[in-house]
Amino acid sequence: MPLLREKGITLYLKREDTIHPFISGNKYRKLKYNLFEAKKQGKETLLTFGGAFSNHIAATAYAGHEQGLKTIGVIRGEELADKWQNNPTLQLAHEHSMQFYFVSRSDYRLKNDISFIEDLKEKFGDFYLLPEGGTNDLAVKGCAEILTKEDAQFDYICSAVGTGGTVAGLINASQPHQMVFGFPALKGDFLTEEIRTFVHNDRWRLVTDYHFGGYAKVDQQLVSFINLFKQKTGIPLDPIYTGKMLFGIFDLVKQDVFEPGTQILAIHTGGLQGIKGMNLVLKKKNLPLLDV
Numbered sequence: 077m078p079l080l081r082e083k084g085i086t087l088y089l090k091r092e093d094t095i096h097p098f099i100s101g102n103k104y105r106k107l108k109y110n111l112f113e114a115k116k117q118g119k120e121t122l123l124t125f126g127g128a129f130s131n132h133i134a135a136t137a138y139a140g141h142e143q144g145l146k147t148i149g150v151i152r153g154e155e156l157a158d159k160w161q162n163n164p165t166l167q168l169a170h171e172h173s174m175q176f177y178f179v180s181r182s183d184y185r186l187k188n189d190i191s192f193i194e195d196l197k198e199k200f201g202d203f204y205l206l207p208e209g210g211t212n213d214l215a216v217k218g219c220a221e222i223l224t225k226e227d228a229q230f231d232y233i234c235s236a237v238g239t240g241g242t243v244a245g246l247i248n249a250s251q252p253h254q255m256v257f258g259f260p261a262l263k264g265d266f267l268t269e270e271i272r273t274f275v276h277n278d279r280w281r282l283v284t285d286y287h288f289g290g291y292a293k294v295d296q297q298l299v300s301f302i303n304l305f306k307q308k309t310g311i312p313l314d315p316i317y318t319g320k321m322l323f324g325i326f327d328l329v330k331q332d333v334f335e336p337g338t339q340i341l342a343i344h345t346g347g348l349q350g351i352k353g354m355n356l357v358l359k360k361k362n363l364p365l366l367d368v
Contacts, residue, residue, distance in 0.1 A: 101346025219245025
């Protein structure tokens, strides 16, 4: 069933959020080949980076627990060290045995520096390094598997964008007649060059108008859209990624960006664990809450 039939345009949603109860959507795809590689190298520990509500942190913790690997999360914001128990994402990661290392925001910006990584090795010993958001060549390879032969019927493939790995995989797997639209959750167009390092064609563009103020920022309009979408379809959307993407797609349809007869496939990349954390933020601001 299409989510939308309007102006001769049809919109379908691929439910990647349902492929695993905890490692949902693009996180499952990104971790798949990295877990194979970690075991191939004989690693016993995964170390990665993320913020307080990171889907990647939660997914890595569960995946490591499931695969018998220790996990270490380098968390942005040393102020969280004394109150992580109040954070639903970090609680979930802790329940799956992740060890936390809280660092200042200035230190966190060093996460790609060789000297910083060497300091982490001195502190924690040998580990398999997963970058923030999980994006690397193996992650892109996994995300390319989101598209199947049956998806060749579509003219546009749409995905939310965080660190760029998911949309890069979709670009590489797309057919010559298809265009890929990426909807960044972050403000600005700085991800373009990063994505180019992973892709093999230029049949894509970033749609940068639907970040709602930047990463992890939402407003009442977006909350209302997500809640109404769930009421109409029964499908929950996360407010950081998929919710913003679908808001954008519906708006582009209104603006006649797509020609009549266009078939669009949007990817639901999961991230639903972040709803509880976002509701804590919304409650503090006295804004309407997302339906759980």
